[in-house]
Amino acid sequence: MxxxxxxxxxxxxxxxxxxxxxxxxxxxxxxxxxxxxxxxxxxxxxxxxxxxxxxxxxxxxxxxxxxxxxxxxxxxxSDATPQDGSYQDIVAGNPLSVIVEAMQANHLASIRDTTSLLDIDRLQAAVDLLCRARRVDLYGMATSSIVAQDFYQKLIRIGVNCTAFADSHMQITSASTLSAGDVAFAVSYSGETPETIDALTCAGASGASTIALTSYGSSRLATLADIPLFSSSLEQGMRRGDMASRIAQLHIIDILFTGMVSTRFGDFIPKLEQSYLNVQHYRHKRGGQS
Amino acid sequence: MxxxxxxxxxxxxxxxxxxxxxxxxxxxxxxxxxxxxxxxxxxxxxxxxxxxxxxxxxxxxxxxxxxxxxxxxxxxxSDATPQDGSYQDIVAGNPLSVIVEAMQANHLASIRDTTSLLDIDRLQAAVDLLCRARRVDLYGMATSSIVAQDFYQKLIRIGVNCTAFADSHMQITSASTLSAGDVAFAVSYSGETPETIDALTCAGASGASTIALTSYGSSRLATLADIPLFSSSLEQGMRRGDMASRIAQLHIIDILFTGMVSTRFGDFIPKLEQSYLNVQHYRHKRGGQS
DNA sequence: TCATTTAAGGAAAATAATTTTCATATTTAG
DNA sequence: CTAAATATGAAAATTATTTTCCTTAAATGA
Known part of the structure; x- marks a missing residue:
């Protein structure tokens, strides 16, 4: 204090x-x-x-x-409220200042915890797979689809051939057409989302390598995947555990992406720059029909 | 810095x-x-x-x-944590362990900085507006659409009447149909995204209240909005400044959402629980045609 | 017990700090 | 070169803070 x-x-x-x-x-x-x-x-x-x-x-x-x-x-x-520096739940009528501090504590803890339980070797393996992949499929439902979409947006900017369907039928359809050398990447907070499990199972059966990003703990999805990656899980009773979890999962996405860019710097950075410049360029032509 | x-x-x-x-x-x-x-x-x-x-x-x-x-x-x-408190850039051939540490430092700093420059009164005003809104429009392009989508997913779970178009024409179309008592919420990392500025301008002209979530600094979007909210901005030369910024913006989204739920606990929590249970329930009927 | 002293605390005046208004100067666009 | 827009300072207005002065309450001693 x-x-x-x-x-x-x-x-x-x-x-x-x-x-x-x-x-x-x-x-x-x-x-x-x-x-x-x-x-x-x-x-x-x-x-x-x-x-x-x-x-x-x-x-x-x-x-x-x-x-x-x-x-x-x-x-x-000091970081917010050191004495209760661990995860806080939502309650009725909290003043916003308390919510702000609790949220900061949650998110900071979430990122720290996730980082500390990262397995660098597995992470490296995932980066290598993703860098070499002919095609990448991203699966996730609801909150987890946000994470998948985020990764999708990053990957297309560096020219990776990938898709991120939120529709479970499309996920299965796409998974069916994967083969060896392709990568399926599934996100699920619980690790038990049936649609996501199905999609990853299907992808594995098609010969693709599989990566799962779930909360820490044993889950069907994690067991299923070639490379399981974990974000920190929250304490029981948390009404909205997926909030901090989502931040932690994006943290991992950022690490994976940065790892990929760093590995194939010469390939990826020009594409990244170019995609940025092109958005700027074509935007300025705006004004007429589009 | x-x-x-x-x-x-x-x-x-x-x-x-x-x-x-x-x-x-x-x-x-x-x-x-x-x-x-x-x-x-x-x-x-x-x-x-x-x-x-x-x-x-x-x-x-x-x-x-x-x-x-x-x-x-x-x-x-910044005096307290001169080393790991500041932002790190991506460079070629970094080992993953370095990337992990840099990313952790970036994200932690981003959340801390964002929290420290939050204006509670403005935040409270935003929460009040959102709680009372008849309808909420969410605007954002590219990376920022992820943030908008995230907020969208949260809001529909508590029964808020809202939309989150990524299509700029749809954004304008929707903005045109807003009126007093409605809220338009725009997300933009730079605060200068023309499509987003247009949508928020249009919403304001229609009589809706406007909220902007951008990186810290003066920007057209921030000036335009009734309530500007800020996430921390990164130093110059950051190749991928929007990564940490996205985390910070989601941090603010979480605060706003939690603020809303806390304000109208009795209304919102049952809906939140019910939406969760219903997803579970209908999922288990799966197996036949769907 | 009762007067007397002492300190705490509030109301309101005084002061100080900040913001706004208004008038002027300067720049910019046409 | 003129008109409009913008930038700026002086001073007024407002707001915030501090001080003064007075009341009250507790403590002390006859």
Whole structure:
């Protein structure tokens, strides 16, 4: 905890009643305080602005604005809410400031956890497969289709021959036409999505190499795939576990993509640049029929 | 470097003479600025306080004090983590382990920076608008359409009447049919995507409230919108700046969505649960024709 | 117990800081 | 070269903060 907050907590017993109310309010959500005026804060504590100023002076700040700036730079040092730095659930009527902190904690933890349980060798194997693939199929339903679509958008920019159907029939249809040298890449938060499992099974049967991206844990999809990749899973009871998971999965997508580009830099970077420039170029012709 | 300072440097050429003096003074020693009053700073730059306020507003801060607080938390942050806190670029032939670390650093920094420059009041205003909206339109091209799609998937699960066209003609068509009480939500990494700007302009002209989600800095889209929301921007020379930006934008989407659910918990949670259960239920009937 | 002292705290005045308005200068486009 | 648009500062208006002054409440001592 930051020195200022620590001091507030430590000195709290020595403070008077009104001052303690104030200290508690500040400790309850420091990041809110820095965006408040002195009057607003005083009102929320049921005290007068005068008391707030005196309080700041007592802690040797030049005044309330000085306190805010110092507090702002201190709380930036630590990640949101260190004591409950792990995953937070959604509850009713939470103020937005609490939601922001919880979400930051969730997403940071999600990325850190995912990174720490990555298997570099498997990741490398996936990159190698993808780089050499004649054709790449991407499967995913609902939330996971977003991840698949994201990968799709990246891959076409470097000229990889790939598809990303959200329609389960099309997925199966496409999977049926794969063969050795092709890669099927399936995304599923649960790893148990039947449509995705079917598509990957079908792709494997057709001779394609299979990669699965799921949450950590044993799942049918992970077992099925040649190369299983994992994002961090959330604690039980999380109402919306797929939010952080999606971020973590995109994190892995970025690593895979960057790995591919880095491996075949000479091939891929010019295509990447060219696709960007062409979008710019053709966009400026806009104005007439299109 | 922090997104704010980076934006100042980056936009410096576009600024007027007086504004540039100010930007240079801020860049020369940011940590001094946060302990100055507006008059003192203006004097040191040989300009008027009015120009300083206008400058802050142009960068979408609520005013000079707001700028100071945001700057304070950002520079504290970069002091704290000079190495792994900053963004890394892609280069050729990097081993995967290096890529993994760089990507983690990028994504963590991106989420932290984005959170620190969030404006809770604006965010709250956006949540309120979205909660009360009769209809919501989501606009975004390419990478940004992924973000729009993601929000779309979330919103339909809680029964919000919304659409997310990737087709620019459809976006305009839909925008034309909006009216007061509706909300148009546009996503663009650059904030300068013509198709997205057109769609949001059209929506605004139709009487809808407009929200824009772009990278930090002044952009046409941000200026256009009733409520501009910002994700952190990356430093110059980043080959693929939109990767981290996408994560940051999804982070904001998650906050908005969670804010909405939290605000109308009783309405939305049952729908969320039901949509989940129904997907499970109807999936198990699978096996015959579908 | 009761007066007296002392400190806490609020109301409101005073001050300081910031923002807005308005008038002027400067640049840009035609 | 003129007109419109933009940029800027001076000063007014507003807002925020701090100080002053006064009341209240608790503590101390006769």
């Amino acid at each position: 930051s020195p200022i907050l620590h001091a507030l907590e430590h000195e709290s017993p020595k403070l008077s009643q009104m001052e303690r109310k104030l200290a508690e309010r500040i400790l309850s959500s420091p990041s809110e305080i820095v965006h408040m005026g002195i009057t607003e804060l005083a009102e929320q504590c049921g005290i007068s602005p005068a008391t707030v100023t005196r309080f700041c002076k007592a802690f040797h700040f030049k005044g309330f604005p000085d306190f805010k700036v110092k507090l702002a730079s201190e709380i930036a040092h | 922090s997104p704010i300072l980076h934006a100042l440097e980056h936009e410096s050429p576009k600024l007027s003479q007086m504004e540039r003096k100010l930007a240079e003074r801020i860049l020369s020693s940011p940590s001094e600025i946060v302990h100055m009053g507006i008059t003192e700073l203006a004097e040191q730059c040989g300009i008027s306080p009015a120009t300083v306020t206008r400058f802050c507003k142009a960068f979408h801060f609520k005013g000079f004090p707001d700028f100071k607080v945001k700057l304070a938390s950002e520079i504290a942050h």
